[in-house]
Amino acid sequence: MSVEKKFGDYGGQYVPEALMPAIEELTDAYERYVLNNEDGFMDEFRRRIRDFGGRPTPLERADQLSERYDREVYLKREDLLHGGAHKLNNALGQVLLAKYMGKERIIAETGAGQHGTATAMAAAHLDLPCEIYMGRRDINRQRPNVFRMRLNDAEVTPVDVGRGTLKEAISETMRDWARTVETTHYVIGSIVGPAPFPAMVRDFHSVIGEEIDRQFRERFDEPPGAVVACAGGGSNTMGTFDAFVDGDAELYAVEAGGSSLTVDDEAGVAPHSASLSTGEEGVLHGARTKLLQDDHGQILESHSVSSGLDYAGVGPELAHLVDEGRVVPTNVDDDAALEAFHRLSQEEGVIPALETAHAFGFLEAVAGPETTRDRELPETVVVNVSGRGDKDLEAVVEETDKRDLENAPSMEVFDG
């Protein structure tokens, strides 16, 4: 197998020269250890993601949602992976790879804190020092995850530039890497960045879709009709879709519609994070992809109620699959995501991450009792529950309080 550096016109390696030798070294290591299982790397990865991570995760029939939407709805329970999100697949894979490469230190960016906590866990598990960059605003939105990272002995460094979210954290981590590249591996948290990251991160996550395919066939003897996943950078999305790209299943990537899809050009702010649905081709953080940007090419500040989706770019492979018509991009706004959050919590006993809630918001929009969208979903649907919602409880209380949601439980107990 050879390393995929481009996906159609997307992807590539747009990074400072200082990083290029490290990226070449990583490309070589990815090819040898991941693609060719040299020194039994993939065997060790599979063993560790099973024993430490808890794979395989279940595929569960959602009884209440199946009834509500009058079709077979299945949940892929990545929220049950160690750490509470799919993120460990990639973090463990990359930290192990860093170890095989002889690197002495791990750095990573994090938005919602899920990738940061997964990287901190993996680094502790494999005994490497670890520093996590996190935007100041995200730190305030996701405090429990900051403490979890520290509990795993990671250093958490706040990033104050810009709006203090994922975009700034990635830029700052790249700056650290430019300084420390000879001894340090940058565990990028999504299918973004320069090649080989997008392909490599996808490969570590592709176990999600492989398990869905096997687990679904055990019950139905055929693949699912549709597969749904939320999309920020797109790591859980591509991990879920990869096994199905060559098949017939409909693939829906659900982005954050935020508070509105209208861009405020004057302020340089997009009140959403729907780069697949609305973005334009450009170059950011090492790759050519679809971006939220102004007419001049300056990157817009994105927004979402969920920090994990709050990013102005998206993985180049997803951008390509959207252009090819293989993946359908769609989006769900903050209100609908919150409503879906409460629905899944109440009806299925699963408290999802706010990121994940967007995928369920899409289900409600296309198949719910008050659907306004003119789209007929297939009879069988698998939704990836990319993470659990414990980290979001503070934000959910606050955001629910601001809104008049019909299905919200009382939050009064939290007052005073």
Added chain:
Amino acid sequence: MSDAAGLAAAFEEPAFVPYLAAGDPDVEASLEYVEALARGGADAIELGLPFSEPIAEGPTIQQAVVRSLEGGMTPERFFEFVEALDVDVPLVCMTYYNLIYQYGDGEPVVPFVERAAEVGLEGFVVPDLPAEEADRLRAACDEFGLDLVFIVAPTTRGDRLAAIVERVSGYLYVQARLGVTGARSDVSGRTAESLDRLAEQAAADIPKAVGFGISSGEQAAEVVAAGADGVIVGSALVDIVAQGHADDDPPGVVADRLEAKARELKQGALAGAQRPPRPEGT
């Protein structure tokens, strides 16, 4: 508008190449600052067109980028800025690839380069564009007779260096240390190592300018004595602009400071050429 010819010509004697972010903190003052650098002895000037995600820059230049963008800088205003400048040294546009890619209608990259040539820019430095991705910009530069400068890092070796040398024109920007831009009090020992490596490769013909961290005349002298054809200084000058802005000093006063600093750096570069070459093996 510049009427100088070709970037390499700026390196006939040890060259001083300053960097400022265009429009920092506003267009009027910034014009004055760039002209002060030319008066102070700059042989070529790198003008930053600010990008919202400057991943190769340290805190000093990040803040300059913020000030310039808040002052309303855009690619078109940048070109007008260059047109309005009254200097007779070659000007280089330093920016990130997305701004070059998005400018104008039609085939990407070409309209930006065409406009740059029209306003009299001599070349580009694009920190997030390694040789692998540069063919389109290289071709456009060839079409309009502009230079494309590449950065060589302390980690750049072998085939990578050869690929860069094959595509570069104007000068090689030799990065003195790993990391991002920003003034330092010491000059990295890796500078000499990098220059030696470049001398061994087939890069003898192209001027080599060392940057990243140089902030004093003495450092400039050391770098030239180590074999550089010139020094690039950014953050130490941007610091002067930032300090003047923070203290609300009149632009004329800040411009005088910049001119004095430029003189120090240019004299340092010239003095470095008078020092004996380093003994073998150091």
